[in-house]
Each structure stands twice: as C-alpha cells, then as structure tokens.
Amino acid sequence: MLASLASAQEKIATFPILPTGYSSIRVFDRNEKFVGRIMPNERYWVPLNRIPLFLRQAVVAVEDSRFYEHGGVDIRGIARALVKDVVKRRMAEGGSTITQQLIKNKYLSGEKTFNRKIKEGMLAIEFERKYTKDQILEMYLNTINYGNGAWGIAQAARLYFDKNPEELTEAECSLLAGIPKAPGRYNPLGPPEKVALRRSVVLKRMVDVKVITPEHRQSLMAHKVPVMKPSEAPYYVNFVRGKLVERFGARIVEQGGLDVITAMDVNLQKKAEQTLREGVRKINGTLQGALICLDPATGDVLAAVGGVDYAQSPYNRAFSARRQPGSSIKPLIYAAAIEKGITAGSLWSDAPVAYPRGDGSEWIPQNYEKHSFGELSLRQALAHSNNVITVKLLENIGVPYFVDTARKMGLPLRNHDLSLALGTEDVTLSDLVTAYAPLVNGGAHPEARTIIRIFEKHRGAWTQIAPAVTPAISPATAYVTTEMLKDVMVYGTAKGLKKFSQERPSAGKTGTTNDYRDAWFIGYTPQLITGVWVGYDKPKPGGKGFTGGAISAPIWGKFMRTALAGKPAVDFTKPETVVTAVIDPTTGYLATPECPKKQTEYFTVGTQPMQYCPKHGGAAFQPMSSAQRPAVPAPKPAAPAPLSEPPVFDRQSSP
Numbered sequence: 001m002l003a004s005l006a007s008a009q010e011k012i013a014t015f016p017i018l019p020t021g022y023s024s025i026r027v028f029d030r031n032e033k034f035v036g037r038i039m040p041n042e043r044y045w046v047p048l049n050r051i052p053l054f055l056r057q058a059v060v061a062v063e064d065s066r067f068y069e070h071g072g073v074d075i076r077g078i079a080r081a082l083v084k085d086v087v088k089r090r091m092a093e094g095g096s097t098i099t100q101q102l103i104k105n106k107y108l109s110g111e112k113t114f115n116r117k118i119k120e121g122m123l124a125i126e127f128e129r130k131y132t133k134d135q136i137l138e139m140y141l142n143t144i145n146y147g148n149g150a151w152g153i154a155q156a157a158r159l160y161f162d163k164n165p166e167e168l169t170e171a172e173c174s175l176l177a178g179i180p181k182a183p184g185r186y187n188p189l190g191p192p193e194k195v196a197l198r199r200s201v202v203l204k205r206m207v208d209v210k211v212i213t214p215e216h217r218q219s220l221m222a223h224k225v226p227v228m229k230p231s232e233a234p235y236y237v238n239f240v241r242g243k244l245v246e247r248f249g250a251r252i253v254e255q256g257g258l259d260v261i262t263a264m265d266v267n268l269q270k271k272a273e274q275t276l277r278e279g280v281r282k283i284n285g286t287l288q289g290a291l292i293c294l295d296p297a298t299g300d301v302l303a304a305v306g307g308v309d310y311a312q313s314p315y316n317r318a319f320s321a322r323r324q325p326g327s328s329i330k331p332l333i334y335a336a337a338i339e340k341g342i343t344a345g346s347l348w349s350d351a352p353v354a355y356p357r358g359d360g361s362e363w364i365p366q367n368y369e370k371h372s373f374g375e376l377s378l379r380q381a382l383a384h385s386n387n388v389i390t391v392k393l394l395e396n397i398g399v400p401y402f403v404d405t406a407r408k409m410g411l412p413l414r415n416h417d418l419s420l421a422l423g424t425e426d427v428t429l430s431d432l433v434t435a436y437a438p439l440v441n442g443g444a445h446p447e448a449r450t451i452i453r454i455f456e457k458h459r460g461a462w463t464q465i466a467p468a469v470t471p472a473i474s475p476a477t478a479y480v481t482t483e484m485l486k487d488v489m490v491y492g493t494a495k496g497l498k499k500f501s502q503e504r505p506s507a508g509k510t511g512t513t514n515d516y517r518d519a520w521f522i523g524y525t526p527q528l529i530t531g532v533w534v535g536y537d538k539p540k541p542g543g544k545g546f547t548g549g550a551i552s553a554p555i556w557g558k559f560m561r562t563a564l565a566g567k568p569a570v571d572f573t574k575p576e577t578v579v580t581a582v583i584d585p586t587t588g589y590l591a592t593p594e595c596p597k598k599q600t601e602y603f604t605v606g607t608q609p610m611q612y613c614p615k616h617g618g619a620a621f622q623p624m625s626s627a628q629r630p631a632v633p634a635p636k637p638a639a640p641a642p643l644s645e646p647p648v649f650d651r652q653s654s655p
Contacts, residue, residue: 036231058177072124147187235306263300279555299446322426328511383492510548
C-alpha cells in the first residue's frame, strides 16, 4: 500500500518534495531590528497529507463545492454560470471546477471563449479518469498562483506566514483559500478591506456547505491574522544572499535556518532609498542611481541602494555596475603623489603636452574647460579637477606605483597607462567608496562588511565576521589629501556643498565624463563616507550640466544631513607626522611679510619648504636650517608609460 502511494506521489509531483523542518533565513540590522527574509529560489511540492484539512475544505467550499461529486465538469455550475453570462452578455462566469482550473493553468490560455471552455471540459473529464480526486486537489494546491510571485502552497505559506503548510492555523488557511479567485487583489498583502471581505466569503461558504458552524465562523472572523511584511532594503538583502552563498554554498538558501545580523542601519537605509529615488527622479524618470554609505573605521556598509526601484529593476548598481569614474579617481593619484614626497603646495603647469600612441599618433590631454590655466598648486589643481596636471602628476610618480597604491587602498585596476588619470577604467561604486576610506581612516583600508555575525540554528552557534582592516597609505598622506579635498567643497567642483562644509568638516570629489554619461560624488566626514552615482543603465549623454557637482553632490548633501543629524561636528585628527607652514601659494616658498598672498599649507614632516619666497624679498630672511628637517630625495620623474591599445582618450575626464 505504501509503495503504491509513493508511486502515485512520484507521478504527480513536478517539483522536489518540500523538506520538513525548514525555517527561513532571517535578516536583521546592526541593532538587531528585523529587516526581512531570504526566501528559497526553488519551488517545492507538498503531499496532500501535509496540507491542513481545513485548507482543503475551505478551497473546495469556495471554489468547487461539488468537487467530490462531479466527473470533472459540473453541469449545475455551468448552467448557473450560463444564466449569468446571458444576463451580462459576456463571459463573466466560468463555472469552472477545480479540475478545469487545473487544466487551464497547466495547458490552456486564460482567454474567455466558448471554444476554450469546451476544450477545457473535455480535458477535465479525461483528467478525472486518470487521477483520483485527492491527486487532482494536490496538484491544484501545488500549482495555483497565490500572488506576489508565490506559486503553490509551499511558497505561499512561507511568503505570507513564514511556515511550512502543515504548520498553518485555520485562520491563516481561510486567508489562503480566498486567493486563487484574484491573486493580485485577495492575497494577504492586498487591500485590507478586500482581503477581509474575501475571507468572510470563504468562511460563509464553509458554513453553507456545513463544514463549520456559524459560531466557528464568527470565532475565526474575530481572529486577527498576522502576515509577514515584505522585506525591507531589497537591494541590501539580496546582496547579503549572495554573500551567504559565497560562504556556505548555493544550497544554504534552500536549507534556511540562519539568523543574519548585518552591518545595515535600517533607518539610514530607508533614508538612503528615499533620498536617491527622489533625487534621481527629480532629474529624469528614466535615470538610475546608486548610493553606498560606510563606517570608514570598520568598513561596515550602513546603507546600500542599487537603484531607484527594486521591483522594476533588481540589478544592483552599487556593487555590480562598472562605470568610468572620471575625475573621482583623482584623489587616489594625488594621495600616491603625497606618499612619494610631492607636496600640496608644489606648482605645476598645465601647458599642453603630447604623448605618443602605439600607432604613431599623439594623445594631447585637455582640461574640461578646453583651455590652460598656467601654473597651479597641486591643491588648486585637485580642487578645480585639472586634467593636464593630473596626467603629468601620474607620469611623474609612475603608473605602476599608482596602480599598486590604488590596489592597497582598495581599488583594483587593470589598465597600466596614463589614461588612468582621466578615470577611463570602469569601477564599481562600492570599490571606489572603499578606496576613499583610507583618507578618512588614518591611511588604513577597511574591506566593505555587510554581515557582522551569523547564527546557524542547526548547530546552535554564532559565527562572528570581524572587520578586515589593512595598512594602505601613511596617516600623513591621508590627512594632507583630505585637507586638499576640503577645498573641492569650498571653491572647487562641489562648491554647492560649501554651506555643508562650513557646518561640518568634510571633503570629497566629483566625477563626470566629458560626454555627461556618469555623474559621481564621493565625500566624507570623520564619521561617515558616502558615494553617489547617477546615470543611464545603457550609457548615453545626460546633457550639458549633467555633472557630479550638479547631479550627485546635492543627493549626497541631503542624505548626509540626515545621516549625521544628532552627531557632533568634529574635524579630522591631524597626525604628529603632519606640519604646517605659511607659504606664498603663487611660488610655493615660505611666505615673507612682503608676499601679497599667504596661505597655511599642510606637509608631511620633512617635505615642507625651507626657503623664503625669493620673489618677495626672501633673500633678506635667514633660511631654515637643514637640521630642522630630514633630507628627503626629490621624486624622480618616471619614464612615460606606454598607452594601451585601443586607447579611450576621446572621453576626457570632467570635474
């Protein structure tokens, strides 16, 4: 007998049998506030003996009360439906039995025609000859649409109640039984008044067919049924799913049984989603965007938004999309230069320069404004995002040296030519933001961390995932570069954030390509670092004015104001290896009383200027003793790096 039952089960089950003892993967934020669940990808089959009798009775009562009496087609039901169809002069009532509904879902279209109904009825009669009533009901319950992407009772029980079917209560069953008539309207997450009305209809039909008493119906109607809400932070939660698969293997999502404490701050996450969505749609409804916010000390991803609408597009642009960063890569080049002994006060000319290409032609990098500005200090060049000086700077320190520094800071690069200065290599927002983190974090690079700890229920044990932080650049380099980047928000390419920078010490950099395809802003305070990208999924120009400063920086500013609300406004901590000197910014020498312009500049110990400004009477002043600072060899210009083929120099970096 058991063998024959197993054989029959095997014949009708079209999915793996649902394992017993499943519990979902629950996701919590860093404060252990419930965020959502990670659901299995696969569909499962539930034998009829694991589906509550109450649910079976409810479905039969409301969908096909004569199910166990007819042979696949209910003549009474058809006659009743035909009367209504004639009155309404259309195919309003189908009169379909459970068997007919199963046939329609499995083999036929939903078109309401008499020909289809005839074919449906004939197939239903044939189906009833082949299978028992219980087998047909089992197939029906395992294949019907329960709304919100749930097909079959296994997915429905998990989605709405986080249970296996055999664990469902009578009240929960009464909700599920009403869904098939209109899954989009009657599912438990639908309009409450319509869901309640449908549930009332189900229970009344059960009374009518004498399955339950009126008193039982009244008791169930008075029982409020809690329903699992959809997961919050879908981009973040889906990324966590991928990290779990990396750690435990693909089967873990199907097995479940984990509680995951993430690095997310769910309140901050909600604000990030809202700010990005409103900011991007205000510009253009077809644009996309991404935002990531990190704790620079630990690398904890406090918020991550991969697009403006997960339901419309679940592709995660925060972690997966690779785009050209434009000038937002420049701070890493300037940090590498500071690390090598070049100073923020050193003067550089942006006179045109030509570099040979492999095909015999020349590449002549241009500034965003298409003209030269003469001599600028390195500080000014970064604030104004000068392209030519950045290329010369990269040539000076050497491309291999920069690539190695960028790797230590967290940005892996494949190209090895001077075009890197203009941000021509595609990067992810996540990698770029973590590469800025050493500038805030005293030179240390933290890996992005989305999961803090995991509880494995079957082992009854926690696994802690500690922050991974490694040295990248010196604390002095990080501080000096940050002091330079402060100017970007005062008079540079993100001067729209000047008021923010006056309220809170902050630094950052914009990035755009000259055809306005990608708009970036990566900025930070001592407490938080946040990056914003805006662009089209299929790259195309956004139009004049589509720049990091105009598009992404305002989104960054609005989000950061909320994220930092209630936190003290603190400045970056200056390490002992950094000294200040008052210089003449037009010459780079120590300022004299006659210098018309004076500026306090920051230097790594040993790189500060020793001579007074010769242009303004410096000879009359006693030069500093060489004993006041250790000798530091001047950086040697590296040989020009060959340009890779095919070069991408038509897209000059924009501010």
